[in-house]
Amino acid sequence: LFVCQKAAFIMGRNRLLLRNHANMARLEAFLDMFPEAKFLHIKRNPYRLVPSLLNLHRQIISKYTLQDYTEEQLMEFTFYQYKTFTEGFIRDRHLINPNNYVEIAYEDLVEAPVETLRQVYRQLDRRPFDEIEPVIQRYIDSIRSYETNTYQEDPALKQRIREELAVAFDCFGYPI
DSSP states (O other), rough: OOHHHHHHTTOHHHOOOOOOOGGGGGGHHHHHHTOOOEEEEEEEEEHHHHHHHHHHHHHHHHHHSOOOOOOHHHHHHHHHHHHHHHHHHHHHGSSSSSEEEEEEEEEHHHHHHHHHHHHHHTTTTEEEEEHHHHHHHHHHHHHTOOOOOOOOOOOHHHHHHHHHHHHHHHHOOOOO
């Protein structure tokens, strides 16, 4: 609670936006502290998300660790983390007031960002979207040339994702 309050104070905000997938597994604690918190869950196809997480973890580990690691250890950590966070989220998301929860697909956000964010604002009962749309559009225009990372399809990784993360496919509606 103190860390959240401190972050909000430093940013000069009375509302805090937390973008950390670890928080998915802490819903009960967040709802105890902030019963009327609003939640936006951006779901993503596990076949696309896991390679991205592996890449992120490689970058972080190379900068912040003092010991060597194997690719298998990195893989084990990534799967453990994703499964743990996702299972925690699935277990506790029923605790969220439905009026305070929106789920969107990452693919929709990439394909139609303004329209998708308009839907989010409408569902979370925020201020009128027209007030913020020009700011959002300027930001989107500024990143229009950004290219996401691409990954070679790895049949063994795909098989492991299919086997170990079936719960995510089921929950988020992606075909296995």
